[in-house]
Amino acid sequence: MSALELINVRKRYGAVETLKGIDLSLASGEFLVLLGPSGCGKSTLLNIIAGLAEATDGDVRIGDRSVTGVHPKDRDIAMVFQSYALYPNMSVARNIGFGLEMRNVPAAERTEAVQKAAKILQIENLLGRKPSELSGGQRQRVAIGRALVRDPQIFLFDEPLSNLDAKLRMEMRTELKRLHQMLGTTIVYVTHDQIEAMTLATRIAVMRDGQIEQLATPDEIYNRPATRYVAGFVGSPPMNMLDATVADGIAHIDGSLSGIPLPQALRENAASARDVIIGIRPESLTLASSEDAGLAIEAKVEVVELTGPELVVTSTIGSQRLTASLPPRSQIAVGASQRFNIDPSALHIFDKATGKRV
Template sequence: MAFLEIDRLSKTFGNVRILKEINLEIEKGGFLVLVGPSGCGKSTLLNCIAGLEPITSGEIRINGRNVAGLHPSKRDIAMVFQSYALYPNMTVAGNIAFGMEIRGVPKLERDKAIARVAETLQIGHLLDRKPSQLSGGQRQRVAMGRALVRDPQVFLFDEPLSNLDAKLRVDMRTEIKRLHHRVKTTIVYVTHDQIEAMTLATKIAVLRDGVLQQFGTPAEIYNNPANMFVADFMGSPAMNLLAASVEGGSEGDVRVSIDRPNAPPLSLPVNGVGEALRPFAGRNVVFGIRPEALTDPDGADRNAHSVVEGDCLIDVVEPAGSDTFAVTRLGGKEVVARLRADARLQPGQTARLAFNLDKAVFFDPSDQSRIA
């Protein structure tokens, strides 16, 4: 049963609709990540859940109770902000305990709660320090401790790692995941970083211009994008999206033809999704394939049902330690292939690449919706 439910939620500022009929739900103890580009409405949605912004229409239910219209203090939630929002004149212990002190929690109980969260977050040695004496990662842990000490029904995180450097962001991501496994509290987490979304979430909601584009598990979002926006937004490097024409009529195999520079078009059989593509015979579609599904023949997935090889002219080779990325041109666009680290390629060389068509997806260019 859903623990947090967002039902037909809309939010309007003046004449501008920021959120448009959002429907989401997450189970108790789940980790929901709201992801999308800047200005898509994800922070506004989080603020609506928190009660910091009133909603225009719809419902927000926590454990079956409609909290829309309730004051934030009545919703039993705790929020961790991007800016940490620590009191500079207080120690770490004072920052963690401040909310409890305001609520009149006895000192003995406050001290036990501080000790508990300090152990969970491994900040016991920092309790007597001031925020100015802490690193960015330590400040973020203190902000998380201040939320944890309340033991709320739902935690809300608003881009908590965006102020940290790249390595610390990775470390803190691991800490947040470990924290979720320990406390098992429902979390709603806002980020524009799709890597954070993929690694942390049990469910992801992809937003664009206030409209929910897709809602599902990380695997569903990554492997079965609902439209071209989701396909392009989720993944690093992004999915290759290139123009292709469908060949094959009412009978026989269906194939897609992809232009190559200074070479005949590349023709690929797509029998696994042939029936869905057959109505598009003689028309253009958008062929999507992720870099890891376009690789050197020796590195291709041996369990795949349909792997087809084709010759491609390599423009750029980018060694990346554990992988080698190769850039070629297909369908009038740059296409990235992800090869083994020891792949021997040179720019200007024509190389044989393997297309794992089990992983290929197709979109209608007229409305960017998924065909197959």
């Protein structure tokens, strides 16, 4: 039995269709991240699952029942909002216990549940405070506590870490991962942050223009992106996308003198697609000396940036840009030509017309 099932879910606002038929099935205990840029429909989808918005068409099933038309309170879900959405006039304890209070859970039982959640989230000392007396991270914990205490079938998170600073965001990310491992809950999590998606998810649904572009494990999303869009969206610095033409098993990158012989596996697939995009992750490139044989590409170095753990080298092949992430102590001369080795197993080829993986 799926914990959550979406069947052809569509949402239309007037003439604009923001969700174009979403199908998805989530097993119990999964951590699904809906990843995509602003306006791709991920939050709308989450609101439809929560019951805060109605789908124009299609069905949402939680557990073994359809919840279309069912009020949010009766869907057995809990939600954590980007703005935390804590009740400003209530103490932390009452905020956490409010859902139980509304369900007429006896006070003693409620207090016990609140204490338990507070202990898990290490906020026992904050229970008497008002939200205005808390830091952003503490508020976020309270918001999670409010969801936790309800013990719902599904937890929904709407960009819960976006309002935190970078350091706190990392801490809370680890905390969320720990919670999921500890409690084994089913989670649907919306974010536009690919690092959050990669680190937290058991599966990622990359969304674009109201559709799921690819639904797969983080490993697959990163290493076998189904489309050029997914490949470009996940990874930092983003994947290099080079226009090329394939002929006789050799990819000729526009602006480059030499061709790249394709590995046998790709050669067969790419045979039919002459105009292609060659995708190379910046971290798949290494420095090559002039004598090195094998897969290499030559580019003119323009900018070198040391980020600390790596040296990001931006160079050009004709009018195309090539970024490489190298070890921090690599010796690079700005303005000079540089050969980069390519790991053939890390080559991605996309059809230029359709954007799909070849």
